[in-house]
Amino acid sequence: MPKVTFIEHNGTAHTVEAANGDSLMRAAVDNNVPGIDGDCGGECACATCHVYVEAAWWDKVGGRTETEETMLSFAAATKDNSRLCCQITMSDALDGIVVHTPDGQH
Amino acid sequence: MNHISMDAVRAAEERAWSTPLADLAPADPQLFKDDAHWAYFERLRKEDPIHFTRDSEFGPYWSITKYKDIMAVDTNHKVFSSLSTLGGISIRDQRADFPLPMFIAMDPPVHDAQRKVVSPIVAPGNLAILEQTIRERAETILDGLPRGETFDWVDRVSIELTTQMLATLFDFPFHDRRKLTRWSDVATTIAGPGGLVETEEQRQAELRECAGYFMGLWNQRVNAPPTTDLISMLAHGESTRNMTPQEFLGNLILLIVGGNDTTRNSLTGSLYAFSKFPQEYQKLRANPALLDSAIPEIIRWQTPLAHMRRTAVADIEIGGKHIKAGDKVIMWYVSGNRDEEVIENPNALIVDRARPRQHLSFGFGVHRCVGNRSRGTPRCR
Ligand code: HEM
Ligand code: FES
Numbered sequence: 001m002p003k004v005t006f007i008e009h010n011g012t013a014h015t016v017e018a019a020n021g022d023s024l025m026r027a028a029v030d031n032n033v034p035g036i037d038g039d040c041g042g043e044c045a046c047a048t049c050h051v052y053v054e055a056a057w058w059d060k061v062g063g064r065t066e067t068e069e070t071m072l073s074f075a076a077a078t079k080d081n082s083r084l085c086c087q088i089t090m091s092d093a094l095d096g097i098v099v100h101t102p103d104g105q106h
Numbered sequence: 107m108n109h110i111s112m113d114a115v116r117a118a119e120e121r122a123w124s125t126p127l128a129d130l131a132p133a134d135p136q137l138f139k140d141d142a143h144w145a146y147f148e149r150l151r152k153e154d155p156i157h158f159t160r161d162s163e164f165g166p167y168w169s170i171t172k173y174k175d176i177m178a179v180d181t182n183h184k185v186f187s188s189l190s191t192l193g194g195i196s197i198r199d200q201r202a203d204f205p206l207p208m209f210i211a212m213d214p215p216v217h218d219a220q221r222k223v224v225s226p227i228v229a230p231g232n233l234a235i236l237e238q239t240i241r242e243r244a245e246t247i248l249d250g251l252p253r254g255e256t257f258d259w260v261d262r263v264s265i266e267l268t269t270q271m272l273a274t275l276f277d278f279p280f281h282d283r284r285k286l287t288r289w290s291d292v293a294t295t296i297a298g299p300g301g302l303v304e305t306e307e308q309r310q311a312e313l314r315e316c317a318g319y320f321m322g323l324w325n326q327r328v329n330a331p332p333t334t335d336l337i338s339m340l341a342h343g344e345s346t347r348n349m350t351p352q353e354f355l356g357n358l359i360l361l362i363v364g365g366n367d368t369t370r371n372s373l374t375g376s377l378y379a380f381s382k383f384p385q386e387y388q389k390l391r392a393n394p395a396l397l398d399s400a401i402p403e404i405i406r407w408q409t410p411l412a413h414m415r416r417t418a419v420a421d422i423e424i425g426g427k428h429i430k431a432g433d434k435v436i437m438w439y440v441s442g443n444r445d446e447e448v449i450e451n452p453n454a455l456i457v458d459r460a461r462p463r464q465h466l467s468f469g470f471g472v473h474r475c476v477g478n479r480s481r482g483t484p485r486c487r
Contacts (some may be wrong), residue, residue, distance in 0.1 A: 029461075039463045045181045045470035048463075067181075070214070070472060073222060076229050 002095035006033045006051070009103045018090040024099065025049040025086035035101030042086035044068055047075040051085045051099040061088050061097070077102050111140065118142030122149050131159045132169055133197055133436065138412065144453075147171055147441035156425040164197045167415075167434040168427075173445040173466065175425055176437045179416060181471040186416035186435055187213050188473060197415050197436055198296065201306075206356035210364070214472060223345045224357050225476050227336055235334045236274055243270045264373035272365055276358075277335030278323070289316040290366040293359060317355050324354060336361065365477055368410040375408030383455040390457050400457040406465030407455045412440040414469060439466040 001017040004027055008014070014034075018027030028036035028049070037048035044067050053061055058081055064072065068087050072078055085099060118137060122130075122145035130146065137143040150157050150171045157169040170176050179186050190211035194200030200211065209220035226232070247266055251257065265287055273283040292312045295302040303309045320337075327333070328341040340346045340354060349357070380387040390396050418433045429435060443465050444452040468475035 037463055039468075040177070040470050041464060043177055043181055043470065045177065046474060070218060073218065074225055074472070074474075074476075076226075076231075 002090055002092055004028075004090065004094070005096075005098045006035065007098065007100045008035050009101060020091055022090050023086045024051070024088045024090065024097075025084075027090065028085065033101075035105070036085065037105045038086060040086075044071060044084060044087055047071040047084060048105040049084050049086045050075050050078070050102050050105060051083055052079055052081045052102070053083050053088075054098040054100070055081070057094070057097045057099075060093055076104070114140040115142045119145040122146045127154055127157075128160075130154075130157065131162050132157075132438070133159070133162055133164055133167065133413075143412075143440070144444070147438060147444065151441060151445060156427045158427070165199075165434065167197060167436050168429055169441075170424075170435060170437050171441040171445075173442040173448040176439065176442040176466055177470055178424060179435060179437050180414075180466075180469055180473075182422075183213060183472055185418060185420050185422050187419045188217070188416060189213050192417040192419070193415070193434065195415050197413060197434070206359060207353055208356045208360040210360055210473060217472060220353075220357070221472075221476070223343075223349075224340075224361075227339050227343070227346070228361070228476055232334065232336075232339065233275075240271055240274050243267075243274065259377055260370070260374050263377075264370045267373060268366060268369045271369065272362055275336050275365075276323075276362075277333065277337065282319075285316075285319070286362060287366065289313065290359070290363045292316075293363050294367065316359070320355060320358055321351060324351075364475070368477070371410035372405055372408055375410070376404045379404050379407055379455045386455050386457045396457050399459060399462040402462040402465065403455060403457055403459050405467045406443050406449070406462065409440040409443050409465075409467050411467065413438050414473075437466075439469070442466045 001019055003015055004018050004024055005013055005015045006028055014028075014031070016027050016031040016033060018024065023042055025036060025038045025042055027033075029038045036051070038046075039048045040046035042049075044065070050072070061083060064083065065087065068084050071084060072082055075082070083099075088094070118140060119142065122142075130150065132143060132146040132150065134143075137146065150169060155170075155172045156175060157171065158166070159169065160166050170179055188195050188211050190200045190208075194211045207220075209217045209224070212220065244267055247263060247270070251262060269283045269287045272278065272286050273280055276286075278286060289312065291302055292309055293316075295309070297303045297306045297309045303312065323337050324341055327335075327338040328347070330338070332338055332342040337358070340349070340357070346354075380390075386400075390400050413436050416435045416437065418429050418431055418435055420431050422429050443449070446452055449464065
C-alpha cells in the first residue's frame with residue numbers, strides 16, 4: 001500500500017499506509033495520527049483536516065474545489081500550501097507524500 | 107422551576123407511537139420542556155426520516171431527522187438558505203423589525219466576507235491570552251459554591267461562568283455583567299405575558315439599551331490604545347474598524363448570543379449527564395485526560411442547539427421527498443446526534459467514545475460554529 005507521512009507541529013513524524021482511493025484524512029484518523037480531527041467524516045464541511053503539503057508534492061495532489069477554498073478561507077493559520085486532506089485521494093502517484101499538520105485544527 | 111414529570115414523558119412516548127404519522131408534529135415546545143421529544147424523533151428516524159408537518163404554531167415545516175440527511179442539507183447552502191428575510195435560522199420566522207446584520211443569517215458571498223472579518227477575532231491565539239483570567243474566574247466560582255446544601259447550579263455556575271467568560275472576552279464592565287445575560291436572553295426570546303419580556307415594545311427597548319451601551323464601549327476603546335479584548339480588536343482591526351455601527355452591533359450581539367445559551371446549556375448538560383451516568387463520571391475522575399473526549403461527547407449527547415432552520419430556495423428531492431422552493435426546513439441536530447446508523451449506542455454517554463467529535467452540534471458547512479475553534483476555556487470543543 002502507498003505510504004503517507006504526517007509531520008506534527010512539534011516535528012514528530014508519523015508514516016502510515018493508505019489504501020488507494022482513500023483520503024489522507026481517512027488514513028490519518030484510522031491510524032490515530034494526532035493533529036487531524038476530520039469531524040465531518042470527509043464531507044469538506046468542517047475544515048478540521050487542514051494540512052500543509054510539502055512543495056515537492058504540491059503539483060501532484062490536484063487543485064482545490066470551490067467548496068474547499070471557502071472552508072479553508074475560514075480556517076486558522078492557512079498558507080499557500082494549505083489543503084483539506086479529506087479532499088486528497090491516495091494513489092500510487094502519491095506514494096511517499098509528506099504533509100505537515102498545523103498547530104491545531106480549532 | 108421545571109421538573110421533568112415521568113407521567114408526562116410516558117404519555118408523550120405513547121402519543122409519539124400512536125399518533126398517525128401524518129399528524130406527528132415534533133416542534134412542540136411542551137415536548138422539549140417535558141424531555142419527551144426523544145420518542146418522536148426515534149419514530150421519525152425509523153418511519154419517516156424526512157417528515158412534513160402540515161400545520162403548527164410555526165406554520166408548515168419539514169423535519170430532517172437523520173445524521174446523513176442533516177449533513178446533506180447543512181452543506182447545501184445554495185438550495186437551503188439562512189437568509190433573515192426568508193425567515194432566518196430558527197423555526198419561528200425572524201422578525202423584520204430589529205434588523206441587525208448578522209452573518210449567521212446571511213448566505214454566501216456576503217456571509218463569507220463578513221465571517222472572514224470576524225473569525226480571526228475569536229481565533230485560538232487571541233483567546234489564549236484571556237485563558238488565564240477565565241480559568242482563575244472559573245476557579246473562584248467553583249471554590250465559592252456552598253457545600254452540603256442544595257443550590258441552583260444553573261444560576262451559580264452555568265450562567266455565572268458563561269457570563270464571566272463573555273465579560274472577560276469583551277472586557278465588559280464586570281459589575282454590569284448580568285446585563286449581558288439579560289440582553290442575550292431578551293434577544294432570542296419571544297415576548298408574551300408571563301415571559302421574559304411582556305411585550306415586543308419592551309423587548310425592543312431593552313435591545314436599544316444594549317446597543318447604546320455597546321456603542322459607548324466602542325467609542326471608549328476606539329479612542330484608547332489597542333488592547334486584547336474583542337471590542338478593542340474590532341475597533342482597531344484592519345478589516346473591522348470601518349464597520350458601520352449597525353454592523354458592529356450585529357456582529358457583537360451574534361458573538362454574545364452565540365456564546366450565551368449554548369455554553370450555559372452544555373455546562374448544565376454536563377452535570378445532568380453525569381447524574382444519569384455516574385460510572386462515566388467515575389471514569390473521568392480516575393483519568394482526567396479523558397476530558398478531551400468527554401467534552402465533545404457531552405456536547406453531542408446534550409446538543410445545546412436542538413435545531414437550525416433553513417428555507418429552500420429551489421425545488422429539491424431528498425430521500426424521496428419533494429421539498430419545494432419556499433418551504434421551511436428544520437435540521438433536528440438533537441435527533442441526528444442520536445442516529446444509531448452513524449453513532450453506536452447513541453443514547454449512552456460514553457466519555458471515552460472512539461470518535462466523540464463526530465456529531466452535529468456545531469453544524470457543518472459554511473455556517474459551522476466559529477466558537478468551536480476557540481481553544482481557550484471559553485470553548486465548546
Ligand atoms: C457548546 C457551545 C456551542 C454550540 C453547541 C454552538 C452551536 C452553533 C451552531 C449549531 C452554529 C451553526 C448555525 C447555523 O448553521 O445556522 C453556530 C454558529 C455560530 N456560533 Fe456557535 N455554538 C457554541 C458556542 C459558541 C461560542 C462560545 C461562540 C462565540 C465565541 C459562538 C459563536 C458562533 C457564531 C458567530 C456563529 C455563526 C457562524 C456563521 O454563520 O458562519 N458559538 N454555533
Ligand atoms: S474532514 Fe471535514 S473538511 Fe475534511
